[in-house]
Amino acid sequence: MKKIYLIIPVLFAALGLFSCKKNNYAEGTLSPIIALVDLKDLYKGADVVLNTDKLNGAKQIVGVVISDATEGNTPKGLLIVQNYRRNALRGIALAIGDAASNYVPGDSVVVQVDGATLTKVNGSTRLIGITEAAITKVAADQAIKVQSVPSGTLLANPDVYESTLVTVSKAITVPEPQTGETYTGDKQINDGFGILTLHTEASASYAGNELPFSANFTGIPVVSIAADTTIQIWPRNAGDIFALAATKPAPIVITGYLTDPTGGDANYEYIQLMATKDIDFSVTNYSVVTCNNAGTNPPSPLGWSQGLARTYKFNLTQGKVQKGHFFYVGGNKKIYGGNSTDISDANWINSTLYADEPGADFGNPTSNLLANSGNVAGIAVFQGITVDASSVPLDVIMYGGNGNVYSAGPPEIGYRITNTDYYSTINSLTREAQAFYGGGTNTAKLPLPATSNFSKLGGVYDALTGRWTTGRTVTSVPLTITSSLSTIEVGDGFTTIQN
Structure with a gap:
């Protein structure tokens, strides 16, 4: 008999699980509220007259008002609300006519939608057939998620x-x-x-x-x-x-990199860059720093200049490059490892055997200059050859996984960024300063490179305004030991310079 008593509760529990409807039960009771993400999913190309059956027992939506009819730039007659439920932020426009001006941003409302119609007008999702009597304001000055x-x-x-x-x-x-x-x-x-x-x-x-x-x-x-x-x-x-203030154009931008040459990585990884103006490096010096964040070490207050096994520096102090032309920094002048095509004819501004020699000023010899797996890694270009914790790069990209590379502090520490296609020194949401990768909205990173591929960063850079008119995207270019230099310099999708 003991076994029977144990089985029966389990069966009832299983039946309860299978009978539940899409997150609208609370301890066995149907919720009167449907999330906007679920409500909008009901539209399948034709108008939907809402009722409790179609709403899985619900009859209300809740939301925070985001429209501001009093300022004159909201679609006429629409009250627009958004809510965050079921891990999804969604919004919807309520067609209530002149009554929309009775609400201000931050008002929290409950809306009876039983009998309303879910429709689209010129492609825009709306609820029509709602009167002001169906709307109850329950709070004011609520936070609005942006x-x-x-x-x-x-x-x-x-x-x-x-x-x-x-x-x-x-x-x-x-x-x-x-x-x-x-x-x-x-x-x-x-x-x-x-x-x-x-x-x-x-x-x-x-x-x-x-x-x-x-x-x-x-x-x-x-x-x-x-x-x-x-x-x-x-x-x-x-x-x-x-x-925003005008952005100072960067004289050098990062356009590609090879992280996984055939055979051993040591001394065969490299970075492709492009000049946005004519440069004589013997007159105007620059530097390139890479970061590799394997392991679990905490962020360093020295950032890009921490050296040791984390960052490696190349000085650019000789050679020339013309505006709109590629040049290279890295190890041996081979396109894809030791037995591959010699690309000495490319414009190499610095070719250092980084697995055998320390970096300029900082960085231990390393066989893994550019990570091809694991934690986030990066490349940064700096004006001059002095790089310390306060140095701000001219261009920077981060790619790969995660890793502990930023601390909010105080004081903040990590890898400094600059204004690029992916990063901003001003938080777009709070309008406060943000100077480091990982801080505020500076969380974007490119994917890890595909095995046996050159990572080509294609975009359009305006050298007059310092803006990316087309942001960089990654294209994986397959390489073999017989690939020619043109494989990584010619064709569609490479970075180009305007003006």
């Missing part, structure tokens, strides 16, 4: 980001605004990963303000299949635009 999202991600996932609050960082206005040009109308902005439309109604409170050349643009993405682009960004007010 996501920093590259334009390419927005364009690729419009249904995910529409009607939420986002920031597009380090975008430039294209073409460059004329003196006195205002926000009014549709303007094109480019963050290096795609072009979006910045939309400002003529009635907006800030419409007459002068349009900046570069800014962090915060706003609500509105899908519009009738527009030139599928996504428009609608800033809510003047405070949503944070103008």
Whole structure:
């Protein structure tokens, strides 16, 4: 009999698990609230009249208001709310007419949606058939979550980001605004990963303000299949635009690297770079530093200059390179290891047998200059040959896994970054300074290179403005021992220099 008593509760528990509906039970009771991520999933190309059966027993949505009708730059008659439930931030527009002006950003609301219709208007998801009586304000001044999202991600996932609050960082206005040009109308902005439309109604409170050349643009993405682009960004007010200072152009940018040559890695790894202006290195010195963060060592206050087994430095003090041309730093002048094609004809500004010799000023001899697995690794270019904990790179890329390379402190320590296509010295969300990889929004990294491939970083760099008009992306170029130099210098997808 004892065995029977044990089996019966287990069977009842199993039946309970199989009968549950998508996270809307709380201790056996149907939740009256449906997450926006689940609500929006109900739309399959045709209008959906909502009821409790379709909503898995729910009849309400909850959210925080992000639209600001009083400032004049919200789609007319729409109240836009977002919520974070089931590990997903989603937003939706409620068509409630003039009543939308009765709510301000930060209002927390409960909305009865039983009987409303889920639809799309010009590609934008909306709830219609809702009256103001169906909306209850339960709190004010609630925190609003803002996501920093590259334009390419927005364009690729419009249904995910529409009607939420986002920031597009380090975008430039294209073409460059004329003196006195205002926000009014549709303007094109480019963050290096795609072009979006910045939309400002003529009635907006800030419409007459002068349009900046570069800014962090915060706003609500509105899908519009009738527009030139599928996504428009609608800033809510003047405070949503944070103008950025001009970026000083970098004379050198990182364009590729080989981390895994055939045979042993020692002395056969290298970095490809490009000059954005004519350089005589005997007159103007630069340096290149790599970091390899294998193991579990804590972050160092010396950052790029810590040396030992973590960072290795090359000085660039001789040779010349013309604007728009590649040059190389690394070990032996071979394209893919010891028995591969000799590429001595390439422009090698520094060829050091790094497995046998210490780095210039710091760095132990190493057989693994550029990591091809494991923790995050990086490459940085510096002005001059003096690099210490306070030195800010001219260009920097990080790639690979994770690893303990940053500490918020105080004081902050880690690898310093600069303004690039992937990193920013200003936090796009808090508008505070951020100087290190791993701090604030500086968490982007490129993937680990594919085995037996050269990692080509393709993008377009504007040498006049110091901006990446097309951000760098990684393309793996297969190499063999007979590959020619043109394999890593000629063809589509390589970095190019504008102006």
